[in-house]
Amino acid sequence: MLTSVCFINLLIFDLLILPILNFGINAQAKIGDCSFPEPEKVCCNNYHDVNGVCMKCPDGSYGENCTETCPDGWYGELCSQECECKMNQQCNFIFGCLEQDLEPQFTFSTFTLLKISAGFLIIISIVIGVTVCVVKRGLHDEN
Structure with missing residues (x-):
């Protein structure tokens, strides 16, 4: 028993x-090998084959065979970290640091200064034109 x-x-x-x-x-x-029950080696999503071993995607990539790069505003391992770049900057999809400064050549303050200057030039042109007309009219009336 x-x-x-x-x-x-x-x-x-x-x-x-x-x-x-x-x-x-x-x-x-x-880990990362999704071959079962398939007969040939298939790596899982977010993994890729490196010399017969399924390895996690390198930073800045994700998806099937790690073929997708991080969308704008995201970087790092499986694009899990959010960039802290300004609206006019593009972040590096691997490291997150500033990749390219997309700052326009004329900033808002420069553009405003140009508008003010153009306004003054228009006003000065009008004043000069009116003055010339008044002076010519005065000379014409004397004759």
């Missing part, structure tokens, strides 16, 4: 416990 109880316990262990333990070990050994 003791032998049959041991046999049943061993059978339960073999049928129920070992597969669970083996699955955990195999899953750890094959």
Whole structure:
């Protein structure tokens, strides 16, 4: 009777416990490998094949075989970090640091200064034109 109880316990262990333990070990050994049940090697999303081993996507990329680059405003591992760039700047999709300054050549204050200067030139032109007309009219009236 003791032998049959041991046999049943061993059978339960073999049928129920070992597969669970083996699955955990195999899953750890094959992180990123989604081949099962496919016969050929297939890496999971956000992994790519490097010499027969599925490796996590390099920073700045994601997706199937790591073919997608981070969208604007995101960078780093699986594009999980948000850039802190200004609206007129573009962040590097790998590191997040400033990649390119898209600052316009004329800033708002320079543009405002140009408008004010143009306004003064128009006013001065009008004043000069009116003065010339008044002077000519005065000379014409004297004759």
